[in-house]
Amino acid sequence: MQTTPVTIEHLPAVSPDMVLCGDGRRWRVERCVPWLAERLGVSVDSVCGRDVGHLFADSQPSLLELLRETVERDALLNDILLRLPDGSTHVRLDLEPLGLSEDYSAYRIAAYMRQVPRPGAVETTYGLVGSSSALREVLRKIGKYGPTDAAVVITGETGTGKELVAAALHQASPRSSGPFVAVNCSAISEELLESELFGHEKGAFTGAVRTHRGRFERADGGTLFLDEIGDMPLHTQTRLLRVLETGRIERVGAEREQQVDVRIVAATNVPLERAVGNGRFRADLYHRISVLRIHLPPLRERKEDIPALVDFFLDRFNRKYGKVVKRLTPEAMALLESYLWPGNIRELRNVLERVYIETESEVIGARAFAEWVRERQDFAPGEWGTAPSSQTPIAPPFPLVSERKLLDAGTTPLLAPRAVEQVPRPSTRPANLDEESIRAAFRAAGGNIAAAARILGVHRATLYRHLQKLGLDRESLQG
Structure with a gap:
């Protein structure tokens, strides 16, 4: 079967979000981008070869019917509003026929998808919520840096969404059809980190009962996100620098190197410059990975985004718990905006989920936060907990002791009857x-x-x- 060449100017990307192969009745996934695999509830490594009818069983309209129509027409089927099986993600779908495979055994179709907000849902960009000038600057840099192959360092306090930005850089890059692989350098023991990054051969050390593909191999053709890179041991930094300079890795216990094509995006909440000065981070590696830099502002510096974030999380909780909570009262919103949020967006989400679970009404008032407020009023900023001297944050986790408390009782009239010494x-x-x-x-x-x-x-x-x-x-x- 021959295809008619089609020129489509409005297709969202040169590379499709998914390529499907089938005989007209049964279809399987040949290739899939990470964000779509996540929405389907499968890993990027395991999605290839999966049955389309199973993965998209609950899509509306039926993806199998759309594929059948594309084959019958042998022409582009474009601008279809499709609800993915997760029930919350809506996309504008274009299906482009690619013709028969090289061995004439299957028909291939490319799927291009543009995410659109669900009716009534908060619109996001790369999963980032808000419209503050600080966030717009982050989005501007994502748009500029994403299409390049240069290494990027993302800085910011814990809970600000550094992995979301790393995934956005990948999604905005020509590598978006390749894998996005993340590793937290502080969550893996020093002894296992090299094996996790570069892989190992069977029998390379005690307990190595099988060959293991490292994160570099799994990220080949895509992006490797190194979270908390400031905590990486020095000897691992030396190996990482060599890989970045040569583009070749060697598994632990292997006798030969192999080529990999990986873009590095790193994140840290410690000042790498100070770590270099203290001898805890290699200067040559610092210069190699920090070609470009994106700083994520803490939530206390973008408080105008809190209402949009609240609406976003309420929408998510409504779908998760099957309840309907529409909004916060103005007093409750003012309360949240008066807090310094040392845990940033992660803390905001957890606080809202706690109050959401306890509420029985469609509107959450300020009094619903009373217990949480009393807990937070016991903390002065310096008492919340300080990082060890070797982990000094890029920016203070909240205003210094001399400024003010995390939550001032003067901003919370709901607690006036209890405001005793x-x-x-x-x-x-x-x-x-x-x-x-x-x-x-x-x-x-x-x-x-x-x-x-x-x-x-x-x-x-x-x-x-x-x-x-x-x-x-x-x-x-x-x-």
Whole structure:
């Protein structure tokens, strides 16, 4: 069967999102991009060869019927609104006939898909939600950097969505039809990390009972995302640098190298520049991987995105739990916008899910967050937990001790009846009670000595002793 050449100007990408092979009755997947495999609930490695009728059993309209129509017409079938089996993802589908396979045993069809928001759903770009200027700058860089093959380092605090940005860079690249493989360098023991990255041969070490393909091999032709690269051991950094320079890997215990074609995207929440200065990260590797850089702003710096994120998560929870919660009241939204979000978007999602599960109405009010608010009001920013000295964050995880508490009781009138003086807990942090710190805490507490003591992490009596020692009193602090 011969195909008629078709020129389509509006196809969304040169490379199709999926290529299907079949005899007109049964179809299998020949190739599939990572984002689509994720929506289908299968891994990129296992999707090839899978039965289309099984994978798309619940699609609306039936993908098998659309494929049959494409074969019968032997012409492009375009702009079909298709709901994927996950029930939440809608795409605009174009099916382009590619003709018979080389051995004439199967007919091949290319599928191009453009994701569209579900009616009433929050629109996202590469899964990133919001319209703040900070997020628009991130999206601009994704659009500029994605089509290149240059290495990218993504910086930002934990919970800001660094892996989403890495996946977006892959999706925006010519490698989008290849695999996207992620590895967390801090989640794998130092002894196993090299084997996980580069693979090993059977019998290479005790416990190596079979040959193992490393992440580089699995990412061949696609993108490898190295999360928390700042925690990678030095000897592994040396091997990684050689792979990046030569494009060749050698499995642990192997006697020969093999070529791989991989783009590197790395992420870190520690300052690599400082790690280089401390001798914990190779300078030559730093220059090799940080050709391009994208910084993800913390949620406290893009609070205008919180309403869109809330709507996005409520929509997700409605589908997950089968309930209907439409919105938050203005007071509840103002409460969330007053918080500093040290855990960023991940923390926002978890807080909303907690309150969502407990609510029985279609609207969530501020009082639903009362228990969570009382928990957070017990924390001053410096008490939340600090990173070890070797893991100093790129940016402070939240404003410094001298600024304000994570959640100020003055912004939460729902707790006014309970806003009584609490006995400060002993602090495990050494008190930094010089005059400058005391004055800053006093200002941040609005002139309240007890609140200033909580900010500094000491008992009020301890603060009074230091005031006496420094010759300070309330009047001089106010001055």
